[in-house]
Amino acid sequence: MTIHIGAAKDDIAPTVLMPGDPYRAKWAAETFLDDARCINQVRGMLGFTGTWHGHPVTIQGSGMGMPSLSIYANELIRDYDAQTLIRIGSCGGMQDHVGIRDVILAMTATTLSTPSRGIFKDLNFAPCADFGLLAAAHHAALAKGTTTHVGGIYSSDVFYDERADLNDQMMRHGILAVEMEAAELYILAARYKRRALAVLTVSDHLITHEALPAEDRERSFGDMVEIALQAAFA
Numbered sequence: 001m002t003i004h005i006g007a008a009k010d011d012i013a014p015t016v017l018m019p020g021d022p023y024r025a026k027w028a029a030e031t032f033l034d035d036a037r038c039i040n041q042v043r044g045m046l047g048f049t050g051t052w053h054g055h056p057v058t059i060q061g062s063g064m065g066m067p068s069l070s071i072y073a074n075e076l077i078r079d080y081d082a083q084t085l086i087r088i089g090s091c092g093g094m095q096d097h098v099g100i101r102d103v104i105l106a107m108t109a110t111t112l113s114t115p116s117r118g119i120f121k122d123l124n125f126a127p128c129a130d131f132g133l134l135a136a137a138h139h140a141a142l143a144k145g146t147t148t149h150v151g152g153i154y155s156s157d158v159f160y161d162e163r164a165d166l167n168d169q170m171m172r173h174g175i176l177a178v179e180m181e182a183a184e185l186y187i188l189a190a191r192y193k194r195r196a197l198a199v200l201t202v203s204d205h206l207i208t209h210e211a212l213p214a215e216d217r218e219r220s221f222g223d224m225v226e227i228a229l230q231a232a233f234a
């Protein structure tokens with residue numbers, strides 16, 4: 001057990017999927033895993049462990065934002081020895097050619113700041129995905145026929161952002177979508193030599209202002225979960 005995860009060490013699999021939403025963790029575990037059991041309820045940040053095609057898998061909510069993700073990812077890596085961490089998240093589309101429900105594979109994650117900012121001081125570290133996971137996820141997405149985009153995303157600290165100029169610069173530089181966790185996940189994976197990837201589904205759009213309801217964000221993103229699982233065990 002850790003401060004934020006009530007599971008015994010053996011209850012967490014080496015492969016962990018991390019949605020921001022704990023109820024997406026529950027839905028994904030019940031939908032895709034065999035013999036799924038709840039292994040964490042501390043603070044309501046639900047986690048489940050089961051098997052997918054015989055492989056042990058944990059699906060643990062990360063909460064919203066990098067400070068929350070950082071707590072769970074640190075404990076999963078340092079206390080539970082998680083080796084492969086794949087975020088399965090929602091995001092806001094930032095390019096015209098990116099549509100609602102499309103899948104984004106985040107090759108890089110640009111940020112203004114992360115919980116790791118302090119250790120880098122004046123260095124701008126470039127958080128990036130594990131290439132093997134990225135390539136395997138792309139292969140899985142193509143095989144599935146899911147409309148998928150691979151490229152840079154923006155990990156923001158702010159959902160209700162008062163600085164429109166930042167989004168403008170992201171869009172101008174080809175960033176595909178905005179979310180709030182991937183950059184810190186990639187930095188922690190680099191620090192501890194683990195594999196990480198963010199597989200995202202576009203839930204709303206900053207240009208068209210389309211938006212999916214909360215229930216869809218919780219329960220309807222099956223393609224991204226299957227892509228993440230196939231990538232993890234490719």
Ligand SMILES: O=P(O)(O)O[C@H]1O[C@H](CO)[C@@H](O)[C@H]1O
Nearest residue numbers: 019020021064089090179180
């Ligand atoms: O759907 P999740 O995985 O929570 O991801 C996105 O949704 C939340 C904001 O609504 C942030 O956590 C953002 O990164």
Ligand SMILES: O=c1cc[nH]c(=O)[nH]1
Nearest residue numbers: 090091092178179180
């Ligand atoms: O962080 C997020 C997630 C979904 N949509 C957004 O606009 N931002």
